[in-house]
Amino acid sequence: MPVTIYDVAREANVSMATVSRVVNGNHNVKPATRKKVLRVIEELGYRPNAVARGLASKKTTTVGVVIPDIANSFYAELARGIEDIATMYRYNILLSNSDGNEDKERQLLETMLGKQVDGIVFMSERVSEGLRADMERASAPIVLAGSVEESAAVASVNIDYRQAAYEAVSRLTANGHKKIAFVSGPFTSNINQDYKLKGYTEALAEAGIPFDENLVVETDNFYEEGMEAYEQTKQEKPTAFFAGSDELAIGLIHAVQEDGFTVPEQVEVISYENSKLAQMVRPRLTSVAFPLYDIGAVAMRLLTKLMNAEEVEETQVILPHRIEERSSTRNA
């Protein structure tokens, strides 16, 4: 029922090859016939069938994006960075949530490859052995965004998580704190369990502070858990907190305040995210500024190069981070 390239060819008295040429901007077409074809396309309301085109050309101009949870503002920001650059390069996005579940991740990869995406941006809190193997033998280029896979077998864009954590905690030790708690996101994420935790312990060690396991608490990054974490660590009398996310930091601050202490005068809190939330609470959050949007954008840009088979000097890119000073910490 819909009008095809064939209908246009007939109406314009040319071959379908010629129609294809004008549709694809091929210059080998006489201006007069181009004009004629364009007019017929307009008249008939012809719209190229991208599926047929994809089958013939083996290019779909769509890239897959697998993300743990699009409703999580953290990942949503990343996704926006990906999408903007994808749009810029004329790609569309096939988006799926994995909920961080390995089976789903592998199955999603399979599905997207089946749909013949030209490339994939993948976000995962922990790339399993199996998933990494699948990625390596994938028929389309893949880049990890905000996700680290030890072997560096697949391209990725991140910040130096360990270093960022180290700096944040050093910011606290510099102010003389001896009891610094680390209220972390889930250790199912290797970034939390391996990198951020390491940065934390390194900063403590450097300041000659013994590691106290009662001062590190694992959470799912929820506000309420931040409040609970305060209760859990309270007996150790921590005077400073390194929070794994803004939500956690806010929960912590509220619990501290409800317990009768002031932030940052009596207790300092530094966060790790710097979302809009950081400026929507009192005191405003000092936080490691995590360039989510940029990570997504750079990952997508890298992917376009890979899809064009361009030479890429470095596939493991590390973006800079910084610490945004606000009011949940005292001036150093």
Add this chain to the structure above:
Amino acid sequence: MPVTIYDVAREANVSMATVSRVVNGNHNVKPATRKKVLRVIEELGYRPNAVARGLASKKTTTVGVVIPDIANSFYAELARGIEDIATMYRYNILLSNSDGNEDKERQLLETMLGKQVDGIVFMSERVSEGLRADMERASAPIVLAGSVEESAAVASVNIDYRQAAYEAVSRLTANGHKKIAFVSGPFTSNINQDYKLKGYTEALAEAGIPFDENLVVETDNFYEEGMEAYEQTKQEKPTAFFAGSDELAIGLIHAVQEDGFTVPEQVEVISYENSKLAQMVRPRLTSVAFPLYDIGAVAMRLLTKLMNAEEVEETQVILPHRIEERSSTRNA
């Protein structure tokens, strides 16, 4: 290079039709040959090409989703509802941001139709005449989610915005307030300009309170604007605020507090969204509970019916809402 259905057929000594049958779960295949084919598929690592399948069957099992901004938690929540149901029905999602720009919206619609999506879930703050016309002649079913289009020409899922606003403001008039400000999201959204504003004026009228245009301020839903809105309306000495979003409500509350008043004792604030944010501030926000996830889920479910050409009794669905009582208002 990749293995095709043809390779499998050859290796298994059957016709491609048979392979197609086992791949598609057709029961007309002798168990023995099914098993043989399955084994070959496994051996060769055959993965059906969804593009070819789509061309032949005229079904892509993918639905388009156009959304103003996925980085906006409001829409991200909606998107998650859509995605979950889509996954449940084995559809994948082609996602694009429109930034509420009409040209982009129309062009995105065109692109998705070109990619032969089986259906579309559309979110828009204001469906223009042109867009509505495009939708009506679209070759795939479309449902609007959290977006209202006056003529009801296209299927949609919403709540009763006017009624919700009416209830929220009545909640305030009931407490005796005479000066109630409405700090709204952008009037580029017809939901704000037409429905919520109407609910607000109706509630005032019913309480015999004259409408004062100095008490309604339009914003872009940002926190800072909530604070500014307080400054702008301050001279009128409002004692209660109806905020268009949680961010706005929080900005308002902070401004009120900084001005030396207490919430809810001296000033009451009621919000309209009920995101996670509502529980992450002190006082916690009383808010109209906007069932974002459900709207997305129901919209997608409705779309599956439309795609299956099932009879649908009502294409304009209105979901229930409620008011979540917390601490930014006094008990009635």
Add this chain to the structure above:
DNA sequence: CTGAAAGCGCTAACAT
């Protein structure tokens, strides 16, 4: 500058 023709990989009658 333009046309003819061969696929792309699969589904879907239609046979047998």
Add this chain to the structure above:
DNA sequence: ATGTTAGCGCTTTCAG
């Protein structure tokens, strides 16, 4: 239960 045969709508040589 299985095979044969047309396409699906477009890109892409290859001729001319």
